Structure formats: structure tokens, C-alpha cells
Amino acid sequence: MDIAPQRSDALSDLPLHPQDEVECRRCEVHCDKVVYPSACLERACPFVYAYEEHGHTYMGCMQKVFWVEIDLAMLRAAQGRRDGFGAVKAFRKPLPMCRAEVEPCYEHRGGELGCVNPEFNELPAGSPTFRVIARLTDETQA
Numbered sequence: 606m607d608i609a610p611q612r613s614d615a616l617s618d619l620p621l622h623p624q625d626e627v628e629c630r631r632c633e634v635h636c637d638k639v640v641y642p643s644a645c646l647e648r649a650c651p652f653v654y655a656y657e658e659h660g661h662t663y664m665g666c667m668q669k670v671f672w673v674e675i676d677l678a679m680l681r682a683a684q685g686r687r688d689g690f691g692a693v694k695a696f697r698k699p700l701p702m703c704r705a706e707v708e709p710c711y712e713h714r715g716g717e718l719g720c721v722n723p724e725f726n727e728l729p730a731g732s733p734t735f736r737v738i739a740r741l742t743d744e745t746q747a
């Protein structure tokens with residue numbers, strides 16, 4: 606079986622910045638980037654917002670890294686369970702402060718070529734590119 610044309614097709618189809626994509630369908634495995642909303646709270650991300658409606662508090666991401674808005678009570682209840690709340694599909698490229706992963710949908714479908722788009726799996730690592738600094742003013746010097 607000649608598999609070379611399939612590989613060259615897949616490679617010629619590769620984007621300029623695979624790291625910026627949130628899903629890859631370039632082989633039968635089908636990978637998606639996901640983020641963990643519980644980590645947004647644990648890490649006190651400045652991009653979390655919350656609002657109240659119909660007696661519930663909902664949280665979301667100002668950067669729309671994930672699109673859905675989540676009932677905070679459901680999230681907290683799930684955090685008490687062994688599996689936690691889990692992950693939601695990323696709508697935009699995760700940022701350095703996000704807890705993000707690549708989730709393969711059909712791992713068993715992986716071919717002998719392996720992943721043809723390994724850069725897709727590169728997630729932003731390290732700390733945010735900014736810091737929130739609390740500045741305390743000594744009023745006696747004013």
C-alpha cells in the first residue's frame with residue numbers, strides 16, 4: 606500500500622500556526638483542546654466573570670477561551686466528587702494561565718504514521734505575561 610500521498614496531502618494542509626487552532630482533524634484521531642473551568646477559580650484568573658440570574662450564579666471567561674457559562678453551584682458540587690467538574694471544549698486558543706489539555710477523541714484510530722501535526726499539541730506554558738501587583742501606599746509619607 607502506498608501511503609506517501611496521504612501523508613503529503615496532510616502535510617500540505619497544515620496551518621501556519623497549528624498551536625493557535627482549537628481542533629485538529631488531520632488524521633482519524635480527531636483532537637480538541639479543552640480547558641478546566643475549575644482551574645480558572647483556583648488560579649484566581651482576572652478574566653473570570655460572574656453574574657446572578659434567577660437565583661443562580663454563573664461564571665464564564667471574558668476572553669471566551671471557553672464559550673459556555675457555568676452554574677457555579679454545579680461546578681462546586683462537582684469539585685467535591687472524585688472526577689471533579691472536568692473540562693469543556695476550548696473556543697479560542699488557551700492562554701498561559703489556563704489549565705488546558707489536548708483531548709484525542711478516537712485514540713484507537715491512530716495510524717502507523719502517527720500524528721502529522723505535532724505542533725498542535727504545544728500548549729502555552731508558564732506564567733501569565735502580566736502580573737497583578739497590589740501597591741500599598743504609606744499614608745504617613747504623603
Ligand code: SF4
Binds near residue numbers: 668670702
Ligand atoms: S483566560 Fe483561561 S484561566 Fe482565565 S477565565 Fe479564561 S479559561 Fe479561565
Ligand code: SF4
Binds near residue numbers: 635
Ligand atoms: S493525532 Fe495529530 S494529526 Fe491527528 S488529529 Fe490529533 S493533532 Fe491532528
